[in-house]
Amino acid sequence: MVKCPRCGYENSTASTYCVNCMYVLSQEKGETVNNSKNNKGWNISIARKLMIVLGLIVIILLLFSFVNNNSQVSQNDTLNVVADDGSHHQSASYPFKAIIKGDGDWSAKMGNPSYLVEKSGSGTRSFSLDCAAWDDVEIDAQKNSGEGELKIQLLRNGEVVAENSTTNGSDVVKLYFDS
Known part of the structure; x- marks a missing residue:
C-alpha cells in the first residue's frame, strides 16, 4: 500500500x-x-498575473485616449467642402453671415436648430453664424419699436442667398434657407 x-x-x-x-x-x-513546484519557467502568483493584465489594459486605454483626442478636428478649423465635380473648396469656419437692418429696436433668433443664436439691437448689425455650408439656416427677426423697414439678409461666402423685409409696426420677418 x-x-x-x-x-x-x-x-x-x-x-x-x-x-x-x-x-x-x-x-x-x-x-x-515529487509534486513540489517546478522552478523552471514562469512561477508567478495569480495576483501578479492580474496586476500585469490590468496594467496592460490601462496602457491600452491611455494610448486609445491619446490617439482619439489628437485625431479630433478642432471647432476652429476651416470646413473643407468637396463639390460634385470633385473640386476642393476650403471655406471659412462660419460661411453664413446674417445682416439685420432696422430703423428701430429689433430682436432676432438665427442659425438652425442646432446652432441657435439670439441677438437684439438697433440699426444695422451683422452676425457670423456657426453653421456648416450644408446646414439649413433660419432667421426670425421682430421689430420692437420704430417705424420704417426691418430687413434681413443671409450671405453665404459674401453673396446674398436669401432676404426678406417688413414695414409693419411690430411684425415678424422670417427667412429660411435650405442649402
Missing part, C-alpha cells in the same frame, strides 16, 4: 493517482513523484 502524501489515504501499490484526491502518486510503478 502507498500512502498519499497530500490526504493520507491508503492506495494500492499499483495506483498512479490517489483514489481520494487524485494526487499523482507515481509516473511508473513504484516511483513516487
Whole structure:
C-alpha cells in the first residue's frame, strides 16, 4: 500500500493517482513523484498575473485616449467642402453671415436648430453664424419699436442667398434657407 502524501489515504501499490484526491502518486510503478513546484519557467502568483493584465489594459486605454483626442478636428478649423465635380473648396469656419437692418429696436433668433443664436439691437448689425455650408439656416427677426423697414439678409461666402423685409409696426420677418 502507498500512502498519499497530500490526504493520507491508503492506495494500492499499483495506483498512479490517489483514489481520494487524485494526487499523482507515481509516473511508473513504484516511483513516487515529487509534486513540489517546478522552478523552471514562469512561477508567478495569480495576483501578479492580474496586476500585469490590468496594467496592460490601462496602457491600452491611455494610448486609445491619446490617439482619439489628437485625431479630433478642432471647432476652429476651416470646413473643407468637396463639390460634385470633385473640386476642393476650403471655406471659412462660419460661411453664413446674417445682416439685420432696422430703423428701430429689433430682436432676432438665427442659425438652425442646432446652432441657435439670439441677438437684439438697433440699426444695422451683422452676425457670423456657426453653421456648416450644408446646414439649413433660419432667421426670425421682430421689430420692437420704430417705424420704417426691418430687413434681413443671409450671405453665404459674401453673396446674398436669401432676404426678406417688413414695414409693419411690430411684425415678424422670417427667412429660411435650405442649402
